[in-house]
Amino acid sequence: MFLIPGLWDMHVHINDAADWFFPLFLANGVTGVRDMGGSLENLAHWREMRREGSLMPRVIASGPILTGAVEENDPRVIKVLTVAQADAVVDSLAGLGVDFIKVHDWLSAPVYFAILARARRRHLRVAGHLPVAIDAAQAADSGQASIEHLGNGWASLLLESNENGPAIKQRLRSLIGKRFAIADLPVAWTTDQLARYLDGYSEVKSQALAVYLARDSVWQTPTLSSLGLWLSIRDSSRLRDVRMRYLPPEERVMIGELLNAYGSSRPTTHTQAINSRYYAEQAGLVRIFSRAGVPLLAGTDVADYPLLFPGFSLHDELFWLVDAGVSPLAALQAATLGPARYFHASDSMGSIEPGKLADLVLLGGNPLDDIRNIDHVVAVIVNGQVIDQSERLRMLGSVLQRNADSALLGGNADHIDRP
Secondary structure (H helix, E strand, O other), X not given: OEEEEOEEEEEEEOOOOHHHHHHHXXXXXXXXXXXXOOOHHHHHHHHHHHHOOOOOOEEEEOOXXXXXXXXXXXXXXXXXXXXXXXXHHHHHHHHOOOOEEEEXXXXXXXXXXXXXXXHXXXXXXXXXXXXXXOOHHHHHHHOOOEEEHHHOOOXXXXXXXXXXXXXXXXXXXXXXXXXXXXXXXXXXXXXXXXXXXXXXXXXXXXXHHHHHHHHOOOEEEOOHHHHHHHXXXXXXXXXXXXXXXXXXXHHHHHHHHHHHHOOOOOOOHHHHHHHHHHXXXXXXXXXXXXXXXXXXXXOOOEEOOOOOOOOHHHHHHHHHHHHHOOOHHHHHHOOOHHHHHHOOOOOOOOOOOOOOOOOEEEEOOOOOOOHHHHHOEEEEEEOOEEEOHHHHHHHHHHHHHHHHHHHHHOOOHHHOOOO
């Protein structure tokens, strides 16, 4: 068997789902997570759980997400519109004990730079999306520690690797400071528009982007598993994924609603081909980053909404990274040694040495021979406590039983926080 450091999922949204997220994380060897946006009340609760000795993964959390003037009713979001507000919000979050600051798409450039400056004064790192107002070079120079999803929901790093990118960025930037609903934003390109955009991809621009991201050690969390998921959202075969049984009944109802909302008919062969090209260019960017020395983190964007699975989807993310051209060792490090280095904690975690934190995973196969061996979890050790195979199965069974009880009571999806 093969012993590896405990795995980290570096992009999750636990929200109110800790009761079933935590067992699934641990049973899959995920001994630490970085929560990328949630309530301060939950953050305090998780810390109290750890103080009381609860068996749970380590949680590093940002608290609320900072964005601009967009119409957004998500309770996890704070809208920051002025430099004065930026200073006040960062000071407040620092006082409340968040681990870092999370930034999002619609911050104006002056507010973004103010957040970065104030966070430095309060000894807090900044991570999150690359706001549409900001170029990657500006984020690197300003000290943003990590960029998620290869930029944001509009593939901003890919835009910087594309001859057609400036025009698209200009169109998006015209919305900054205006109040508009995300649901009304025409972000879904038609197939032909997407094809023309993909034709502008530039290998030279991609290489140049990789050089300064590597130079400034701006960590990247590609979340390829969530990208691939949304590009294939019409694929009804997802309903046959055996891991669906670990989702609460109300989550499964939402999956059916999503499939209906996006159309039950399969996309045309042409559309599938364009979607595949889009994913391939994103994956190609990850391959270029990895070979250029841009530091990578493994994250999933798993949240308490359907189609991703706590713990299981981190394994998927490692498969996707290797499929994109990242070596098995580099992919494994993106979930182990990488997070340790990102947190400046490689003296206490990320590798197996005497005196380090006892967060470990025992596997039945060597992940360096085949990254899919990451699925063969035999036992997990979290904070020195052993979770053997019988305990793993009990934890997984407890989630199945919870779902069965919930189904008997009748599921209600109205309470779900949709990110």
